[in-house]
Amino acid sequence: MNWVTTLFLLSTPLVAVVWGVAHIRSVGVSPVEIAAFALYVCATGFSITIGYHRLFAHRSYECSRIVKILYLLFGAAAFQHSVISWCSDHRRHHKHIDEDDDPYNIQRGFLWAHIGWLLVMEHKEKEDHSNVHDLMADPWIRFQHRFYVPLAVLMGFGVPFVFGWAVGNPWGCVLWAGIFRVVLVHHSTFLVNSLAHTLGRRPYTLAVSARDSAVTALLTFGEGYHNFHHRFAADYRNGVARAAWDPSKWLIGTLERLGLAWNLRRVPRERIVAAQLACDSERLIARVAGRSENTRNFLRERLIEVSARVERAASRLGTVEREFASARVQWGRSRRARVKQLRAELRSSRLEMRAARLRWRTVLAGLLSGSTALPA
Ligand SMILES: [Zn+2]
Numbered sequence: 001m002n003w004v005t006t007l008f009l010l011s012t013p014l015v016a017v018v019w020g021v022a023h024i025r026s027v028g029v030s031p032v033e034i035a036a037f038a039l040y041v042c043a044t045g046f047s048i049t050i051g052y053h054r055l056f057a058h059r060s061y062e063c064s065r066i067v068k069i070l071y072l073l074f075g076a077a078a079f080q081h082s083v084i085s086w087c088s089d090h091r092r093h094h095k096h097i098d099e100d101d102d103p104y105n106i107q108r109g110f111l112w113a114h115i116g117w118l119l120v121m122e123h124k125e126k127e128d129h130s131n132v133h134d135l136m137a138d139p140w141i142r143f144q145h146r147f148y149v150p151l152a153v154l155m156g157f158g159v160p161f162v163f164g165w166a167v168g169n170p171w172g173c174v175l176w177a178g179i180f181r182v183v184l185v186h187h188s189t190f191l192v193n194s195l196a197h198t199l200g201r202r203p204y205t206l207a208v209s210a211r212d213s214a215v216t217a218l219l220t221f222g223e224g225y226h227n228f229h230h231r232f233a234a235d236y237r238n239g240v241a242r243a244a245w246d247p248s249k250w251l252i253g254t255l256e257r258l259g260l261a262w263n264l265r266r267v268p269r270e271r272i273v274a275a276q277l278a279c280d281s282e283r284l285i286a287r288v289a290g291r292s293e294n295t296r297n298f299l300r301e302r303l304i305e306v307s308a309r310v311e312r313a314a315s316r317l318g319t320v321e322r323e324f325a326s327a328r329v330q331w332g333r334s335r336r337a338r339v340k341q342l343r344a345e346l347r348s349s350r351l352e353m354r355a356a357r358l359r360w361r362t363v364l365a366g367l368l369s370g371s372t373a374l375p376a
């Protein structure tokens with residue numbers, strides 16, 4: 001057993017319930033406590049998703065030193081170990097997903113992936129930092145690793161206490177921004193390892209257990225589009241659709257507009273669409289696995305025919321998207337006219353893409369339901 005972690009992970013929810021009930025019964029809830037709680041949930045939650053995860057573990061963008069230091073400080077306050085240790089586990093998870101060397105392997109059960117793996121020494125014994133040399137080269141990251149425990153206590157409980165003391169409510173702020181917040185952010189992150197490998201669809205790859213779900217995304221600061229993430233881990237987005245609930249991607253986009261983040265990595269639209277088409281086709285072919293060679297060949301040809309239209313639309317949309325992104329950050333007199341023209345092109349290529357996708361889905365539905373006759 002890893003007793004230190006176990007005691008921390010079991011005592012924090014217990015203290016939250018016992019102290020929380022007693023505190024709220026005796027003095028109620030103050031707006032300052034709610035504000036400190038909300039601020040700390042966001043600061044520590046996003047430091048894990050856009051800091052520990054998308055920046056440090058996957059290098060999906062670059063950012064200024066001050067932003068990086070904030071991630072290191074508030075990430076420590078989340079009590080999820082240092083960047084070095086977190087990212088080493090996480091890179092192993094991606095490399096060996098669903099296998100024995102995956103530290104939070106979902107094949108060992110929901111509870112194991114959620115919290116069980118943290119309660120035993122197994123992953124600590126296997127811990128090997130050879131996959132995080134790039135991170136160890138950074139003196140700020142090494143500093144956080146070396147002084148992780150005092151930093152975590154200071155940032156996680158010390159700062160809320162000092163803030164609360166300044167506004168005349170130190171223990172209320174420790175309870176809300178310290179205890180309640182730690183429990184909430186812990187289980188939100190843990191859900192990415194458990195629920196995101198259990199609930200939802202697999203539109204980009206059938207080879208891994210990771211799934212896309214808006215429900216998980218709502219509970220995890222946007223990390224619930226996990227099938228996309230495991231297929232395209234270098235992309236700074238998890239919810240790749242424009243309207244997908246991914247506040248982490250919106251925050252990285254905001255940092256880019258403020259000049260605090262740059263080199264955001266986006267997988268080209270064409271590759272994303274190709275992955276979706278391959279996944280749909282694979283699913284369909286699997287459904288007719290028992291049918292004759294003739295039937296399967298007919299299906300393959302039909303799929304190639306319809307997917308060609310989707311690929312053409314994706315290629316046009318991808319090109320316009322890239323031109324639009326670069327025109328927006330350029331300066332000069334012709335910029336405004338160019339952006340306007342590209343915006344119109346973007347609209348028409350999105351419509352074309354939607355029509356091609358609709359046709360693809362209709363053909364698939366016909367083949368799946370049996371309303372399209374298949375040769376014997
Ligand atoms: Zn995963």
Ligand SMILES: [Zn+2]
Pocket residue numbers: 053057058090094229233
């Ligand atoms: Zn990841």
